[in-house]
Every structure is written in C-alpha cells, then in structure tokens.
Amino acid sequence: MKFLAARRRSPIVASALLIGALAVVGLGYAAVGSVQPAQAAVGTETQVEAGRQLYLEGCSSCHGLEAQGTGNAPTLVGVGAAAVSFQVGTGRMPLAAPGAQAPGNMPTYTDEEVAALAAYIATLAPGPAIPSAEQLDYADADIALGGELFRINCAQCHQAAGQGGALTQGKYAPNLMESTPQHIYEAMLTGPQSMPVFSDAQLTVEDKQAIIAYVRTLQTEASPGGLTLGKFGPVTEGVFLATAAFGALIAAAVWIGIKAR
Amino acid sequence: MTTSSPIEQAGGATATYVDKRLGSNKFLSRNLAKVFPDHWSFMLGEIALYSFIVVLLTGVFLTLFFKPSMLEVVYDGSYVPLQGVKMSEAYASSLDISFDVRGGLLLRQMHHWGALIFVAAMAVHMFRVFFTGAFRKPREFNWLIGVGLTVLALGAGFSGYSLPDDLLSGTGLQIARGIMQATPVIGTWMAFLLFGGEFPGTSFIPMLYSVHILLIPGLILALVTVHLMLVWVQKHTQFPGPGRTNDNVVGYPLMPVYMAKAGGFFFVVFGIIALIGGLVTINPIWVFGPFTPDQVSAGSQPDWYIGFLDGALRIMPNWETVIFGWTISWNIMIPAMIMPGILFTAIALYPFIESWVTGDKREHNLLDRPRNAPTRTGIGVMSIVFYCLLWVGGANDIIAVAFDLSINAITWFLRVAIFVLPPIAFVVTKRACLGLQRRDREKLLHGFESGRVLRLPHGEFIEVHQPLSPKDLAVITSKTDIVPLPAPERTDADGVRNKLYRIQALRHRLSTFFYGDNVPKPSAAEIEAGQHHAAHDAAIEAPLHDYEDADQIHTFHGGVLHHPGMEETNAQQIADRSHD
The missing domain is CATH 1.10.760.10 (Cytochrome c-like domain)
Incomplete structure (x- = not known):
C-alpha cells in the first residue's frame, strides 16, 4: 500500500487509470454484446428450463404440453427460435382472441422471457435460429x-x-x-x-x-x-380531393357568390 | 361629350386606334354589357375551366423535360434508393422532373392535382345542370357537348396517369389491355395493334404521349369553345326569384362585374391548386418504382375518376362462357364495357328521354328546384349512389385494411348493395321531394311557421304564421304543375284502331311515373278558401269579439295567420302589439 500511496500523484497514474477503465468497459461490452445472440441461439440449461416453465404456463393450453399442437393451434416442434422471437416478440402470441390472423400487439413477455421461450422451443427440434x-x-x-x-x-x-x-x-x-x-x-x-x-x-x-x-x-x-396522405396512392388522394381540395374551391365560389349581393 | 381624366382620354384614344383597324367597338359595346345571373353553383363550370388552364400551363412545362421513350437506361439521378436500377427513359425523366429539375416536383404535382380537380369540377358541374333541369330545351346540345368533354377528360386523365411508366402506370395499362382483349372477336388483334406485340412492348407509351398532349387537349379546347359560345348565345339559365321570368336574365353585366369576379376566381383556383401542389404529395412515383410486368403493388388503384370502373371489375363474379373454343369474358365485358357504355349513353340521352316521356317541348330558361322534379332528382341520386358503391368497390382492399374488414365481405356486400341501395335511394329521394312540395303548398296556403307561440284570451295556444317574403313567394310559385299524359284510347270515336296505342300507353305510364305523385300548387281560390275555412273555425271556437282587445289579435285565429293580402310583416305585428 505504501508503494501505491507514494505514487498516487505520479503523472502516469491518470493515464493508467483511464486506460484501465476503458479496457474494462470495452471488454465488458464486447463480452455482453457478442454473447447475447449466441445465448439466444443455443441457450443455457437454466434458460431452457425457465422457457419450459413459461411455455407450460402461457402457451401449452393451445399448443399442447409437449408443443405437439392441438386442434386450436399448430405444433411448435421444429419452428425454431426465430419463429418464437417473432411471434412472441411482436406481441402476436399469446393470441388475445381467435380471429382471421394474429395481430401485432404490445409484447406480453420481456426480452429475457422471449429469449427463454425461444431457447426452449429450439431444443425440441432443429429450426431457424434467431x-x-x-x-x-x-x-x-x-x-x-x-x-x-x-x-x-x-x-x-x-x-x-x-x-x-x-x-x-x-x-x-x-x-x-x-x-x-x-x-x-x-x-x-x-x-x-x-x-x-x-x-x-x-x-x-x-x-x-x-x-x-x-x-x-x-x-x-x-x-x-x-x-404523404399515408402513401396509400390514389384512394387517399381522392379522399383528400373530395374533402379538403374541393371544399376549399366550393367555399371560394360561395364566398365570391355572396360578395356580389 | 367631355372627357375629364387623362386616363379616359388615353383609353378612348386606344379604343379608337384599335377600332379603326378592327372595327371592334361595336362588338365590344354589344358584348361587354351582356348580363349573367348570379349564383355560386354557376361557378362550378368555371372551376373546371380554370383548372384546365392550370393543367395546360403546367403540362407545357412538363413536356420540356419528359421523354416519352421506352429505351432502357440505368438511373443515375439524385434519388438514392433507385440509383443503378434499370428503367425506361420515360420513368427516368419523370424522376428527373421530380428530383433534378428546379420546381419540377411542384409543377408535376400541380399538374396532377389540377387534373383531378378538373374532372371533379366537371362532375359536380354536371350534377348542378342535371338537378336543376338546365339541360332542357334549348340546351340539349350543350349537355351532349358536356358529356363528350367528360369522356375526353377521362381519356386525358388516364393517358396522363399511364405516361410516367411507374409501377402504378403499368398496372393500369395492363388492366386497360385486358379490357381491350375481352372485346369479342377483335380484342386480341386490337391489343396487338395498339401495343405493337406482347405487353408491355415499346410502342404504346410514345403513342399515348401524342394522344395526351396533342389530340385530347386539342379536342377539349375545341369543345370547350363551342360549349361557352352556346352559353353565350343561348344565355345562362337562372334560378327563380322576384322579377325573374323565362324570358329575361336578371344579373350583372360582364364588364365590370363578371370580368372582376371571373378573373379573381381564376386566381383563387390557381392559388388553391398551387398550394395543394406544394404541400400535398400526389403519385409519389419514386415509391412505386419502375414498371416491370412481373411486379405489382398491393393497393394499386387508378385515379378517382376511373375508380368506378375498377370497382365494377373488382366486384364482378368470375363468369366466362366458352363457345367453340372462343372464350367470352363476361367477367370483364360486363363491368368494363357494357356497364360504362350503358351509363354514358343514358347520361347523354337523358334530356331527350325526359322530354319524350313528359311531352315537355317548351323552352326553359328558368331553372327547376330539384324538389319540383322528384323523379328526375330521384334518378340523379340513385345514379350517384350506384357510382359511389362502385367507388367503394375500387377501394375495397384499402377499406379492408383501414377498417379491419374482410375483403370478401365487402365484395359480397357490394354485389347485393349495387342492386338494392340505388332503388332505395330513389324512393327515399322522391318521397323527400314530395314532402318538400307539400311543405311549399302549406306555406302558400298558411304562410310559414314563425315559431312564435301566442296564448289567446280564452286560453288557446296558437303558433303565429307569417306571410312569405316576396323572394320566397316568387321561388315557391315558380313551380309549374305538369299533368301526366292522358291514357290513350284503343279505338277512336269511329271505331278505328289506334295504331300508336302501345307506344302511347308506354308514354302514359312513364309520364305518370314522372308526374303522377306531383303535389299541385294551390290555386288562388284554394288559398282564399283555406283562409276562410280557418277563420270560420276560429270564430266558432273562440268568440273573440267578447274581448275588449280583440282587435289586437284578430290576425292570429285558429293557428293560422289570415288577413287580406298577407302583407303584414313580423315587425309590423310586433309593433301593433306593443302599442298598449
């Protein structure tokens, strides 16, 4: 300690500390940044187990206890982690109500939960990865x-x-x-x-x-x-024409007509 | 005559100088004082004319930069997402107009918005002429010219829509070619002839360009000139009002009133088109991309005026008949050829049909109020409902997405509604018109309900009816009662068979359909009798002479106002009552 305390005010300390801090942050970020997709693609054992629990609670009533599918919903064996990430990550699943198709919605699960579910489904059979x-x-x-x-x-x-x-x-x-x-x-x-x-x-x-x-x-x-009028093309252009544009022209015509009296 | 100001002197000198060379003073003095009637709805045709002028001016600008060529080029302009993409020169030059020509996008958008407004103004102008009966004798030919102008405007619009060779243009042309091919026997050959081979080919867009910038605008200009000359010669119709008859025109002179108004209105229309062209995107061709026959975008629609045809195509069931190996495409022929054919023929012939049915051969310079021609008004509303339903059909996929509906459900709804809703619209409109006629009759008999409730000395409550203003009176009494044509006799007095019986019977039935429900205007005697009757009832029920102030209320018996001549005004009555 005496050694450090004595060199506390040395000119190279500031630089050394800065380099050290940068190294920690940089390496830490690199580790987190590169590890996360790999995690989602492969999945640790605990993650898979957490995903299975979430699956049993939130998905199995329609997709079946073994994800084998039922009369209400298709099998999830082999759909892959990418399908789970899309369907659950965009809030399409779990389905709020049966309809023509599942609408995008506020996601029900957090990103970690989605990753866990994806990891679990990925273990059932090979499929497209995230x-x-x-x-x-x-x-x-x-x-x-x-x-x-x-x-x-x-x-x-x-x-x-x-x-x-x-x-x-x-x-x-x-x-x-x-x-x-x-x-x-x-x-x-x-x-x-x-x-x-x-x-x-x-x-x-x-x-x-x-x-x-x-x-x-x-x-x-x-x-x-x-x-842009919603970039829908001639339909919204026509609606704009019939309401705002023609409304303004008729208003001008009426105004000029009234002025004469 | 003394001229005081130097401006007048200069003006006079100029006029004399020109007159000595052209002899124009006589012409000008006769025509500058021409009187036109005034109403805002008479300016709808002006909107069409002015927007056409804007479209011509902006169109000339666009021709300076547009290249009607199907030569394949690689785009290297300034719109990054298309750089390096192969496309036709037509599309590339349209992109250049939008991104690299100074003011190009503004003028392109003004041209397109102006074109949409042009057709819309023609349609609304046509509604005005139809619902007020302005197409009647002597103006049938001008109606025909108007119908011709409308068809030309559709052609102008569609050819312009197809020129930039973007994805929407090409999709539209593909459908147009399909419709051509559905023509029995000659369809395939016609399509080959026009496109110079298989779709899309390289010859159609250059041809369409000449049609769009030369042929159609030339024809429109010529017909517009005749259209306006006829208005000039035949004089403008006017709405009924005090002092307005079938034989006069009440209004203001061309110089200075209409010169100023029409000139001002031109700049207003120009300004509105410029404003919209500068602020609101129309046809963003860079989003749609270049046309290739293997691509199509969801939500591909034509501009609004072709929308009804697209809608008819979309809701038509897929019917085809194969005869000896030849396919008859009812699924295209009925919605895209037969339906518009019937529609435009019926519109063109309507003035002649109506005058034949009603036997009305008089000249009409005074306009009808729509309620006084209930069957015509009903037919008009019915046609508008029919047209609007086809519009909905044309936008079915956008509506399905926007309102979370099934496109199949919309299609099936329309297949039924197209036959059910227009007749309902006819009946509802006709009944509404007849109701308004009855209301007019009541007004003539009893004056209008003022909303002022009085309590009589003996306790009865009455609503005060007030006499009509001279203007209302003139408007309501302008109604002409037409009696349906009489039923024909099978044989005449001598027992000779009537050879025209069948056609006369048809006319009788149609004429009854037109005028049978008419609520006749009360005669002078009826107005008189109605008042006496009410007075009599009131006198029996309320012996007002027992009251000392009976003279104050003598005009309000029995819920109706009746006094000789009905000339006492609201203000006078209030003044009368406040004397005590």
Missing part, C-alpha cells in the same frame, strides 16, 4: 437492390411503400413502418401466418439485408412532395 448481429448488419447493404427485391417479393402484399395490404377473408399483410430489422429478418426466415418462407436459398443473407435496408429507408425517408 439472426445474429452480423446477419442483421445492413449498414453496407445495397438499397437499390433491396428496393427491387422488395417490389418483386414483398410489394404485392405489403404494398410498394410498405403500408400493408388486404388478403382474403380478413387476413392482411401488416404495415411495416414500425417493424424492427430483427423482426423483418425473422419473418422472412419463418414465414409467419400467410407469409411465405424466404429461405437463404431464395433470398441470400445479403438480399435480406438489402431488403431490410430498403424498408428502413421507407420508414425514415422524408417526403419530398409534402404531406
């Missing part, structure tokens, strides 16, 4: 390619601007304006509800990243033309 941070990194993706892929593969249901569209019998392709990259990736991987599966053979990881980059552009880009 995408890694690397797979979700769309920073270098080709937005123009993403746009083309989006228009070919996604726009016929989700609409060219990602505003969603109607399917048959009350089903629908949801609006993508609030979707996170992870959920978009998982949806392509697992094909929830009416959506087809886009495996890596159909859309490579780079393609998926490009699509995510394009959807992010749609979500964030400013509208060069002014008010």
